[in-house]
Amino acid sequence: MITTSANLKRHMERKHPLVKLGDDRNDRVGVENNEELEASNSNSNEHGHNMPEPSTSFSAPDSAPDNQVTHSKEKLKMTQSSVTTFVKRKMGVTHRKIIDQKLLLLFTHDYQPFSVVDDYGFKSFVASLNSSYVLPSRKTISNSLLPAAYEEVYNRTKNILHDVKSISLTTDSWTSQNSESFLAVTAHFLNNNFEFKTCLLECISFPESHTSLNLATGLKKISNEWNIDDKILIVVSDNAVNIKKAIRDELKLKHFGCYAHNLNLIAQYSLKLITPILEKVNNIVNFFKRSTLARLNLESNKFR
Structure with a gap:
C-alpha cells in the first residue's frame, strides 16, 4: 500500500505539478513513521525474530503500533479527498444544457449584453461555482444557443394556440429614434383552465410605408403563420386612421380603440389649455x- 501511494504521488508530481495532494508536514510525518517501522523490523531481524508475512489488505503489521495504522488510514483518506477535489471531472451533456439554459436568462430575461461572458469578474465567478463548466462564446450564444431557445419557445407557443378557440389581438407600429420602423402583435386568450394568458407573436422590422394596405398585409401574414385567422374575435389598436382602416376595411375584423390611448389624447388636449x-x-x-x-x-x- 505504501508503494502504491508513493507511485501515485510521483505521478501527480510529474504530470500534475499544480495539484497539491496534502499537507507537506503530514507527508514528512508519514516518511518518518515508515523509516521507524523499517528500522524496527530490521532490529527484529537481527535479534532472530521472524518478520511478519506481507499482507494484501490495508491492515498494518502486528508489530506496528495502533497510531501508525490510524495515521496510514487518515493519510489515504486525505490523498483520495485531495485528488477528488482538485482533479476536474468532465461535465455531462445534460448538466451542461441545464446551465446553458440558465445562462440564457441573463439575455432573454435581464437583457444583459452578450459581452458579459467575456468579463473577467463574471468568468471568475462562474469558475468558482463550477470549474468544469466552460462559458460559451458570444458567437455560440447568438448563433446557436439563442436560436435553439427561440425555436423551442416558438413550437411550445404554437401548440398552446392550437388548442385555443378564441383570441384577441393588440397591435401597434412605431418608429424608433434610429428611424427604424417596427410592427408588434400580441395575442390574449383564456386557456382550458380559464387562466388569462398573453403571448407576443411578432415584433418585426416594418420598413414599408404605414399605409392601411401594408399594415393589413403585415397583420395577415402574422395571423397566417400562427394559424389563428378563424380565431380572432377583436383587434385593439390606437385610433390612427391607417390602422383602423386596415383592420375594419382590409381585414374585415372588429376593431376597438385603445382606452389608454384615448386617455392620453385627452390629457394632451387638456395641457394645451x-x-x-x-x-x-x-x-x-x-x-x-x-x-x-x-x-x-x-x-x-x-x-x-
Whole structure:
C-alpha cells in the first residue's frame, strides 16, 4: 500500500505539478513513521525474530503500533479527498444544457449584453461555482444557443394556440429614434383552465410605408403563420386612421380603440389649455438652473 501511494504521488508530481495532494508536514510525518517501522523490523531481524508475512489488505503489521495504522488510514483518506477535489471531472451533456439554459436568462430575461461572458469578474465567478463548466462564446450564444431557445419557445407557443378557440389581438407600429420602423402583435386568450394568458407573436422590422394596405398585409401574414385567422374575435389598436382602416376595411375584423390611448389624447388636449402657465413655470425653473447664486439664495429662503 505504501508503494502504491508513493507511485501515485510521483505521478501527480510529474504530470500534475499544480495539484497539491496534502499537507507537506503530514507527508514528512508519514516518511518518518515508515523509516521507524523499517528500522524496527530490521532490529527484529537481527535479534532472530521472524518478520511478519506481507499482507494484501490495508491492515498494518502486528508489530506496528495502533497510531501508525490510524495515521496510514487518515493519510489515504486525505490523498483520495485531495485528488477528488482538485482533479476536474468532465461535465455531462445534460448538466451542461441545464446551465446553458440558465445562462440564457441573463439575455432573454435581464437583457444583459452578450459581452458579459467575456468579463473577467463574471468568468471568475462562474469558475468558482463550477470549474468544469466552460462559458460559451458570444458567437455560440447568438448563433446557436439563442436560436435553439427561440425555436423551442416558438413550437411550445404554437401548440398552446392550437388548442385555443378564441383570441384577441393588440397591435401597434412605431418608429424608433434610429428611424427604424417596427410592427408588434400580441395575442390574449383564456386557456382550458380559464387562466388569462398573453403571448407576443411578432415584433418585426416594418420598413414599408404605414399605409392601411401594408399594415393589413403585415397583420395577415402574422395571423397566417400562427394559424389563428378563424380565431380572432377583436383587434385593439390606437385610433390612427391607417390602422383602423386596415383592420375594419382590409381585414374585415372588429376593431376597438385603445382606452389608454384615448386617455392620453385627452390629457394632451387638456395641457394645451394651460400652455401659458407651463411656459412661465418652465422659465422660472430654467432661471434657477442657470444661476448658482440664485439657487443658493432660494435654498437660504432669501426669496421668501
